[in-house]
Amino acid sequence: MPSFLSGRTVMVTGATTGIGYETARLLAESGATVLLHGRTPQEARAAVARLIATADVDAELLRPCAADFAHLDEVERLANRVVAGHPHLDVLVNNAAVAAPEHRTVTHDGNELSFQVNFLAHYLLTNLLEPVLTTDPGGRVVNVSSSMHRSASISWNDPNRTRRYSRLAAYAQSQLALTVFAADPRVSAVSVDPGVCETALRPLYGHEGATPAEGAAHVARLCDPALEIVNGAYYDRSTRRDSARGATEERTIKRLNKLAELLVGHSA
Template identity: 55%
Template sequence: MSTTQSAGRTVLVTGAAGGIGYETARRLVVDEHAHVVLHARTAQDAEDAQERLVKGGVDPLLLSVTAADLADLDEVAAMARFVMAGHPRVDVLVNNAAVAAPEGRTLTRDGHELTFQVNYLAPYLLTRLLEPALVATGKPRVVNVSSSLHRSGSLNWTDLNRSQHYSRHAVYAQSKLALTLFTKGLAEFGPHGLTAISVHPGIVDTGLLPLYSHVGRPVTDAAAVVARMCSSDTQVLNGAYYDELLPGTPSPMIGDRRAMQRLDKLSARLTGQL
């Protein structure tokens, strides 16, 4: 993306206190001259990330911060309101924040399995609530950071909390399958003009690495992929799943329109949008 095209673009990156999110934010400001809203779980974490970026030479006028614990849907809704109050137009939303599933099944205060809420329900709610700001830009893009592990997942429609059969890999894969299916649903049924893609940024050396392998690539490599997918110069297939920079082969469920609609209705109910 050229500097001229990037000028004035606003990008919200969740999970920007470290890892892929932090490096993606840095690239978007330095290389793309976009205004980036840094999200972190706490205000202190977001401000610390902002301070590190500024010390690294990033223009402070191109940064702002927001905070929400994605394990609390009320905080997610409050963040959406806060972001729209300061940024009535959001060109790109990067749903990057995610957690590795805990060893033992854990429920949030909202009553949902932790991994499913943080990795899927919170991004779903944030995206839906930010739709007015996204649509206001004319050509909005949602970039959902997915995982190749979504292909091994299944949606346990009657027990999404996995109260009967819990495993770290199963709940993580389920959360990323839901996010990838939601992405396709946004392309099929979302607001006119919205482009949504999901992307597996590679096996990376982050806190999620134990779910994949013992060896991962540098975070900067993955951030380069995600930042590239945010660029208006990067032509993408609406609703597609990308394995790094190339279209990948998603789970067969991703093409199931009935599953998309079922997930959307269920998600709206679980997040209080019905």
């Protein structure tokens, strides 16, 4: 890939494995300074070391950072460190995700695990990083979503699924929320389904997938400042398509913001 991202700074969450790791590699190879997020400092540093050893990247462009998204206080500390150390962030790739467990699991913060890790943590992180997210042309947020958002509904009165839990419904709800969040007018953002890939999430889809590198190419493409985006646009790999019905409606966006603010204890 050409060095079209030279001089730009990009943060990728969930960048130690799978699509996130390959996205970080592609962006660094394209000249970007990459803030490579992992669940722990050890995992982030190991991913950086692996990239330096195996990819054509400049070690100076890789910056490990860490936060366990199952703990919102760690997300807040991560955001504070990024704001302090990087006053200009061109792109934020919200990629970190977990499969909803077979049995309902609640975080320390009281939220269903996949809803918090896949959506609420990214909601909080994005809002806290807003002061440094550039408003220059080409600046954007890229939410890595899934086609499963189309089969989802947000349980507005019971988002943590206390009364009726299904791992597929919980996971799909988190992906719908992330897709709706991309249409928030406060930042320029898009969402993308990179396709089913051979990652830890693949068993949810029930069939074989592409390589993580193939999926990452669709994510990295959306980080190119030369690619003009429309806020809230949804991409199925490299093709722009309509998202789920109602996902870009102002009423739904406002309702999701209100719910998220309540659950993360942060007023945007």
